[in-house]
Amino acid sequence: MILVWMIGILLxxxxxxxxxxxxxxxxxxxxALLTLVTDLIIIVSIAATATHATIAHDAAATAPAANTxxxxxxxxxxxPSFGISFHLAxxxxxxxxxxxxxxxxxxxxxxxWREVKEKAGFYFFNLLWTLAGISxxxxxxxxxxxxxxxxxxLVPMYFLIAIWGDTNRxxxxxxxxxxxxxxxLLMLLSILALYFIHAQHTGMYSFDYFSLLNSSPGPxxxxxxxxxxxxxxxxxxxxxxxxxxxxxxxxxxPTAGSLILAGLLLKTGAYGIxxxxxxxxxxxxxxxxxxxxxxxxxxxxYGALLAFAxxxxxxxxxxxSVSHMGFVLLGIFAFRTIALQGVVMQLxxxxxxxxxxxxxxxxxxxxxxxxxxxxxxxxxxxxPVMGGAAxxxxxxxxxxxxxxNFIAEFLILLGTFPVNPTLTVIATLGLILSAxxxxxxxxxxxxxxGQGQPPVAPPLKDLTPRxxxxxxxxxxxxxxxxLYPQPVIDMVKMTVQxxxxx
Amino acid sequence: MNxxxxxxxxxxxxxxxxxxxxxxxxxxxxxxxxxQITGFVLLCAVIAALLKVxxxxxxxxxxxxxxxGFALLFTGLLIFSVLIVGLFSYIxxxxxxxxxxxxxxxxxxxxxxxxxxxxxxxFISLFLGLELLSVSLYALIAxxxxxxxxxxxxxKYLVLAAISSAFLLFGMALIYMDTGxxxxxxxxxxxxxxxxxxxxxxAGIGIMVVAIGFKLALVPFHLWAADVYEGAPTPVTAFIxxxxxxxxxxxxxxxxxxxxxxxxxxxxxxxSVIAVASMLVGNLLALQQQNIxxxxxxxxxxxxxxxxxxxLPGNTAGVEAAVFYLISYSITLLLAFGVVxxxxxxxxxxxxxxxxxxxxxxxxxxxxxxxxALLSLAGIPLTAGFLAKxxxxxxxxxxxxxxxxxxxxxxxxxxxxxxxxxxxxxxxESSPATSPKTLPPFFYFATYAALVAMLLLLFWLGxxxxxxVEYVKEILLIR
Numbered sequence: 001m002i003l004v005w006m007i008g009i010l011l012x013x014x015x016x017x018x019x020x021x022x023x024x025x026x027x028x029x030x031x032a033l034l035t036l037v038t039d040l041i042i043i044v045s046i047a048a049t050a051t052h053a054t055i056a057h058d059a060a061a062t063a064p065a066a067n068t069x070x071x072x073x074x075x076x077x078x079x080p081s082f083g084i085s086f087h088l089a090x091x092x093x094x095x096x097x098x099x100x101x102x103x104x105x106x107x108x109x110x111x112x113w114r115e116v117k118e119k120a121g122f123y124f125f126n127l128l129w130t131l132a133g134i135s136x137x138x139x140x141x142x143x144x145x146x147x148x149x150x151x152x153x154l155v156p157m158y159f160l161i162a163i164w165g166d167t168n169r170x171x172x173x174x175x176x177x178x179x180x181x182x183x184x185l186l187m188l189l190s191i192l193a194l195y196f197i198h199a200q201h202t203g204m205y206s207f208d209y210f211s212l213l214n215s216s217p218g219p220x221x222x223x224x225x226x227x228x229x230x231x232x233x234x235x236x237x238x239x240x241x242x243x244x245x246x247x248x249x250x251x252x253x254p255t256a257g258s259l260i261l262a263g264l265l266l267k268t269g270a271y272g273i274x275x276x277x278x279x280x281x282x283x284x285x286x287x288x289x290x291x292x293x294x295x296x297x298x299x300x301x302y303g304a305l306l307a308f309a310x311x312x313x314x315x316x317x318x319x320x321s322v323s324h325m326g327f328v329l330l331g332i333f334a335f336r337t338i339a340l341q342g343v344v345m346q347l348x349x350x351x352x353x354x355x356x357x358x359x360x361x362x363x364x365x366x367x368x369x370x371x372x373x374x375x376x377x378x379x380x381x382x383x384p385v386m387g388g389a390a391x392x393x394x395x396x397x398x399x400x401x402x403x404x405n406f407i408a409e410f411l412i413l414l415g416t417f418p419v420n421p422t423l424t425v426i427a428t429l430g431l432i433l434s435a436x437x438x439x440x441x442x443x444x445x446x447x448x449x450g451q452g453q454p455p456v457a458p459p460l461k462d463l464t465p466r467x468x469x470x471x472x473x474x475x476x477x478x479x480x481x482x483l484y485p486q487p488v489i490d491m492v493k494m495t496v497q498x499x500x501x502x
Numbered sequence: 503m504n505x506x507x508x509x510x511x512x513x514x515x516x517x518x519x520x521x522x523x524x525x526x527x528x529x530x531x532x533x534x535x536x537x538q539i540t541g542f543v544l545l546c547a548v549i550a551a552l553l554k555v556x557x558x559x560x561x562x563x564x565x566x567x568x569x570x571g572f573a574l575l576f577t578g579l580l581i582f583s584v585l586i587v588g589l590f591s592y593i594x595x596x597x598x599x600x601x602x603x604x605x606x607x608x609x610x611x612x613x614x615x616x617x618x619x620x621x622x623x624x625f626i627s628l629f630l631g632l633e634l635l636s637v638s639l640y641a642l643i644a645x646x647x648x649x650x651x652x653x654x655x656x657x658k659y660l661v662l663a664a665i666s667s668a669f670l671l672f673g674m675a676l677i678y679m680d681t682g683x684x685x686x687x688x689x690x691x692x693x694x695x696x697x698x699x700x701x702x703x704x705a706g707i708g709i710m711v712v713a714i715g716f717k718l719a720l721v722p723f724h725l726w727a728a729d730v731y732e733g734a735p736t737p738v739t740a741f742i743x744x745x746x747x748x749x750x751x752x753x754x755x756x757x758x759x760x761x762x763x764x765x766x767x768x769x770x771x772x773x774s775v776i777a778v779a780s781m782l783v784g785n786l787l788a789l790q791q792q793n794i795x796x797x798x799x800x801x802x803x804x805x806x807x808x809x810x811x812x813x814l815p816g817n818t819a820g821v822e823a824a825v826f827y828l829i830s831y832s833i834t835l836l837l838a839f840g841v842v843x844x845x846x847x848x849x850x851x852x853x854x855x856x857x858x859x860x861x862x863x864x865x866x867x868x869x870x871x872x873x874x875a876l877l878s879l880a881g882i883p884l885t886a887g888f889l890a891k892x893x894x895x896x897x898x899x900x901x902x903x904x905x906x907x908x909x910x911x912x913x914x915x916x917x918x919x920x921x922x923x924x925x926x927x928x929x930x931e932s933s934p935a936t937s938p939k940t941l942p943p944f945f946y947f948a949t950y951a952a953l954v955a956m957l958l959l960l961f962w963l964g965x966x967x968x969x970x971v972e973y974v975k976e977i978l979l980i981r
Contacts (some may be wrong), residue, residue, distance in 0.1 A: 077968075078966075079966065079967055079971065079973055080968060081968065081972065081975070082971075119863070144892075147883075148883045148884075148888075151882055151883040151888070152883055152884060154882075155877065155882055158922070159929065162926050162929065163929050168925055173922075173926065174919065174922055174926075177918065177922060178915060178918060178922075181915055181918055182912075182915045185710065185911040185915065186911060188892070188895065188911070189895065189899065189908070189911055190805060190894055192895055193901040195896075196899055196900055206740060329838045399582055413528070
């Protein structure tokens with residue numbers, strides 16, 4: 001029930017924001033913040049009890065029957081005549097991603113505190129509903145429900161980009177929506193096909209994840225059905241030929257929008273592959289593993305090269321996401337425990353580090369009114385605190401040890417090496433490229449001589465306390481994950497092991 | 503005709519009586535408001551009658567009518583739509599035409615025609631219903647005779663409808679020649695007695711498809727749709743888009759089920775091609791429209807293409823999906839046309855997209871209604887449109903109709919583009935506010951209330967469809 005509450009709080013919070021904004025726009029900010037903090041507290045308390053439980057569980061070392069990765073399970077009928085139930089459940093993987101969702105969600109409210117002046121009520125409504133959709137995706141254990149949430153997160157995101165975005169916002173919003181919707185509809189077809197095949201075999205009509213797990217479509221059918229799922233997730237992730245929407249959407253979205261897009265929306269693609277593709281079609285997934293890893297590697301290198309060529313700060317960061325998500329794809333299809341643990345780490349750390357970079361790009365845009373790194377330079381002298389923060393996250397993004405991303409990428413590469421040495425070597429070379437683009441960005445924006453400053457410009461303000469809180473929260477968490485990643489790795493261990501042994 | 507049959511026909515006789523009552527009211531020089539309220543009460547009486555006769559069903563009134571759960575469901579949907587259309591008509595005509603009273607006679611007659619279609623099980627009653635519907639529509643479309651495009655639309659509809667009626671009669675004649683019967687059941691018997699596909703029969707079906715396709719505005723018989731939608735008064739457009747199409751679809755469905763159309767591969771191929779062509783052409787032509795009424799015309803062409811996917815399997819699941827689809831479709835379109843009606847001014851209908859620019863910041867409620875209606879048309883979850891599309895896809899996938907199903911998915915993505923285009927117009931930068939209207943506040947209030955109620959209904963169907971699905975199933979079992 002607590003799971004339903006978490007989504008319900010977000011949904012009602014969103015509606016309240018919209019309604020009360022007429023009275024006074026200030027309300028909507030505070031309501032949004034309050035909602036997300038409440039959810040964050042709930043999920044952290046769940047996590048705390050869960051860790052205790054796993055420790056106790058390890059100590060007891062009970063029979064394998066009790067060995068279930070599922071922490072909370074809620075289920076009630078929804079449309080019984082079609083076998084659709086309202087089934088939410090979380091395991092370690094969902095828990096970790098939900099924590100990320102509410103953490104970044106809180107920060108996204110904070111970072112739009114000043115940015116959004118017009119239509120604030122509707123803005124926070126969309127923000128909260130997107131987050132509700134995302135958290136629903138991470139919890140839904142009924143394929144119909146999953147698709148439902150998958151779409152629910154889409155529409156408000158479209159509005160976020162289309163209304164509060166930058167100059168080219170409409171184009172970006174269309175592109176984002178149409179790309180993801182195409183994938184989504186193909187996934188819906190696949191879900192339906194799976195549903196009927198399952199019914200043919202067992203005579204039971206059900207969209208439930210756990211009953212569909214036992215269905216075994218024939219190899220040919222499995223390949224097609226998996227294709228539908230895979231396209232939807234590949235567009236979201238994004239895998240290279242489908243990444244086209246990403247730079248536009250990321251660069252045009254408002255800061256909070258970019259933060260959510262990069263930090264959370266991309267993760268739903270990875271989550272989908274791990275949760276559904278690998279478990280529902282183990283054989284078919286193994287068959288295409290080599291190709292998937294190849295595309296992952298292409299993504300790493302291609303994303304890095306394009307990032308290097310960008311002059312627009314937000315586009316640059318967007319392409320680094322493509323590169324980082326290549327690691328995710330590579331790691332998933334290695335089918336190794338270590339690699340998958342690395343993938344989960346990568347999802348978290350990429351969410352934090354790239355999210356932080358986008359937030360910073362937003363702050364720079366607020367101050368300089370440009371995203372062109374050619375027009376920046378020497379910012380460190382005027383804004384040393386921000387420079388320091390930027391340095392931290394750039395280093396994180398390029399995978400410096402001590403910081404979370406290093407652990408993630410290291411684990412992934414460690415896991416993939418025995419499976420496919422060639423691609424792993426190429427992927428590792430991708431890390432060099434990442435150093436290249438990160439340092440270029442750092443150098444152009446923060447170091448070097450200051451240039452292009454209009455003469456009458458007021459001196460640039462360094463981070464305000466609010467911005468400092470955002471940066472500190474992100475910074476502390478990325479360092480913490482770098483120094484002590486064990487809790488995360490433990491938490492997803494059981495889920496991941498179940499995947500690998502299937 | 504015995505007493506039972508007479509009772510069972512009560513809703514339809516009431517509907518016929520409604521137009522008589524309106525004539526009398528006009529003769530006694532009653533005002534628009536009185537006529538409107540009387541009409542409303544009468545329609546409510548029809549709905550009450552529908553609920554009451556449910557216990558008596560199924561009743562067959564040989565040879566013309568068959569009143570069963572199927573008819574009940576479709577007639578109920580028709581009456582619901584007409585109730586809403588009537589409400590829109592009041593505020594629409596009150597500011598334009600000094601004498602909008604005859605409008606209601608025509609409206610009720612057209613409704614009667616559509617309702618007759620839902621119960622007909624014979625070619626004669628089919629033709630009667632269809633003509634009653636069409637002839638009233640000629641006049642309804644051109645009702646605002648001072649407007650050029652209204653008259654043009656009326657003429658266009660008249661000529662094409664007359665030709666399509668001729669086709670219909672010819673097709674019926676061919677089938678009669680082949681089977682010797684005009685009743686659906688008689689045709690079915692004769693077909694099952696002599697299996698093997700007679701050329702005459704298939705030709706007859708093919709020719710009838712022209713007429714039916716015209717009424718449903720399916721491609722390639724869709725050429726009238728955009729002009730008529732644009733030219734007709736907005737409530738009439740809403741009527742054409744919902745009532746007239748639902749009635750015709752009902753009879754098509756009944757005919758197909760009666761003769762087991764799914765066993766004729768040629769016919770199925772014809773309908774598949776028409777379905778796919780409608781989805782493609784409808785969505786593609788809608789892409790560049792600058793007038794929301796024309797856009798909705800093309801969108802409804804596409805939607806009937808989708809609907810045909812549920813029609814193709816010819817089984818109960820298909821009928822249920824089709825009914826659910828039509829429910830959600832009519833609610834959605836009525837919402838959209840309701841918004842158009844509310845925004846229309848004395849001189850012209852609010853067709854031009856420029857009027858909608860930045861509407862959300864001026865009239866949030868109206869714009870939100872339109873946005874949600876469009877999202878429902880696009881099939882986005884939380885709205886009924888999503889589940890409707892889902893049920894249609896379900897029936898299609900179940901029957902392995904892969905080609906139409908995949909086309910459905912791909913064309914809905916095209917559709918998404920133009921729905922989003924309107925939505926982003928609604929949320930654009932706002933333009934100067936329009937002048938407020940001065941009209942009796944009560945009907946405005948009623949219209950807003952109806953819009954909000956339908957909006958809630960749309961969400962309710964989209965989130966908790968189980969009750970409705972069960973109810974539809976239960977009623978369809980009465981046969």
